[in-house]
Amino acid sequence: MRYLVTGGAGFIGSHLCEALLAGGHAVYVLDDESTGSRANLQHLFTNRELRFIAGSIADTALLSRLVGTVHHVIHLAAAVGVKYILDNPLQSILTNVVGTEKVLQACKEFEKPLFLASTSEVYGLQTHAPLRETDYSVIGATSVSRWSYACSKALDEFMALAFHNQGAFPVTIARFFNTVGPRQSPAYGMVMPRLVDQAIRNEPLSVYGDGSQTRTFTHVKDCVEAITGLLSHPEAAGEVYNIGGTEEVSILNLSKRVKVIADSQSEIRLIPYSEVYSRNFEDMPRRVPDISRLQRAINFHPRYGLDEIIKDVIADRRRLLA
Ligand SMILES: NC(=O)c1ccc[n+]([C@@H]2O[C@H](COP(=O)([O-])OP(=O)(O)OC[C@H]3O[C@@H](n4cnc5c(N)ncnc54)[C@H](O)[C@@H]3O)[C@@H](O)[C@H]2O)c1
Numbered sequence: 268m269r270y271l272v273t274g275g276a277g278f279i280g281s282h283l284c285e286a287l288l289a290g291g292h293a294v295y296v297l298d299d300e301s302t303g304s305r306a307n308l309q310h311l312f313t314n315r316e317l318r319f320i321a322g323s324i325a326d327t328a329l330l331s332r333l334v335g336t337v338h339h340v341i342h343l344a345a346a347v348g349v350k351y352i353l354d355n356p357l358q359s360i361l362t363n364v365v366g367t368e369k370v371l372q373a374c375k376e377f378e379k380p381l382f383l384a385s386t387s388e389v390y391g392l393q394t395h396a397p398l399r400e401t402d403y404s405v406i407g408a409t410s411v412s413r414w415s416y417a418c419s420k421a422l423d424e425f426m427a428l429a430f431h432n433q434g435a436f437p438v439t440i441a442r443f444f445n446t447v448g449p450r451q452s453p454a455y456g457m458v459m460p461r462l463v464d465q466a467i468r469n470e471p472l473s474v475y476g477d478g479s480q481t482r483t484f485t486h487v488k489d490c491v492e493a494i495t496g497l498l499s500h501p502e503a504a505g506e507v508y509n510i511g512g513t514e515e516v517s518i519l520n521l522s523k524r525v526k527v528i529a530d531s532q533s534e535i536r537l538i539p540y541s542e543v544y545s546r547n548f549e550d551m552p553r554r555v556p557d558i559s560r561l562q563r564a565i566n567f568h569p570r571y572g573l574d575e576i577i578k579d580v581i582a583d584r585r586r587l588l589a
Pocket residue numbers: 273274275276277278279280297298299300301302303304322323324325342343344345346347362366384385386387442443444445446447
């Protein structure tokens with residue numbers, strides 16, 4: 268099978284390309300390297316089944332050429348990361364809405380199946396746990412820029428499902444919950460690599476707000492296993508799946524675990540959101556997935572616990588910072 272992976276030079280994309288190539292598939296990567304880098308694929312370039320195309324999903328002609336030559340499209344390219352979204356509000360919306368629409372139109376033109384990456388952010392301000400795929404989105408006011416990411420990804424889901432339901436091409440949607448692991452950059456507002464870098468450098472660990480907000484963390488290898496499982500499960504088409512870990516942890520407790528595992532002398536410092544982002548920043552209080560739909564579909568069980576995940580990220584960041 269030949270796959271087109273948009274955003275394949277990014278964090279999740281590069282691990283997915285690795286798995287697809289290992290599975291004997293051919294992979295075309297389309298990436299503009301805005302937050303990813305071809306360096307993430309460096310170790311794979313000896314494989315002749317990998318082709319890197321520097322370019323944007325905004326390029327309709329390029330998309331058309333590529334989609335026409337593959338069997339399956341995996342759309343990961345997006346503006347990602349709270350900091351990146353707040354720093355680039357308009358471009359982020361355009362990439363995530365107009366860019367995705369172009370990918371969908373190309374899939375329609377060639378009737379190619381699509382795997383679409385969405386996000387747990389679409390649940391917005393929901394406070395119950397676990398979150399099920401059928402739960403409502405509770406999105407904040409439009410004056411609070413961070414909700415544009417959730418809205419743009421929700422719109423992507425609506426558009427993709429509309430194409431699917433009209434019989435244009437099969438679509439499978441996955442909502443990733445905080446996915447972490449080697450090669451994730453701390454530059455765009457991702458909590459795990461930031462805390463780990465601070466711990467390694469014995470700098471204060473910055474916990475935003477009062478640290479009571481909770482998350483679950485998924486090792487990127489578990490995430491990739493879920494993606495490849497769904498790709499080889501045709502019955503998944505037309506559905507939305509949560510992909511995430513199950514161990515709920517507050518960010519304050521996460522910082523304590525990172526500090527212990529990294530054997531760091533860092534202090535933990537609570538930083539008001541207003542000092543990091545804008546005055547009217549809002550965060551999601553709680554984000555825990557119900558993964559029973561995914562388990563029923565592909566018998567998925569995360570293999571990595573939180574401590575193992577933290578250890579892997581520490582090893583990766585130590586290597587990079589050495
Ligand atoms: N990592 C997470 O925790 C997480 C959580 C929820 C959803 N997601 C989703 O997973 C996908 C991958 O995210 P990631 O964490 O690997 O982030 P990433 O930033 O590493 O990957 C995104 C990739 O898309 C590329 N890209 C951005 N705009 C592009 C454009 N216009 N044309 C071509 N390429 C473009 C970037 O250069 C990057 O390589 C995204 O769709 C994101 O919304 C990730």
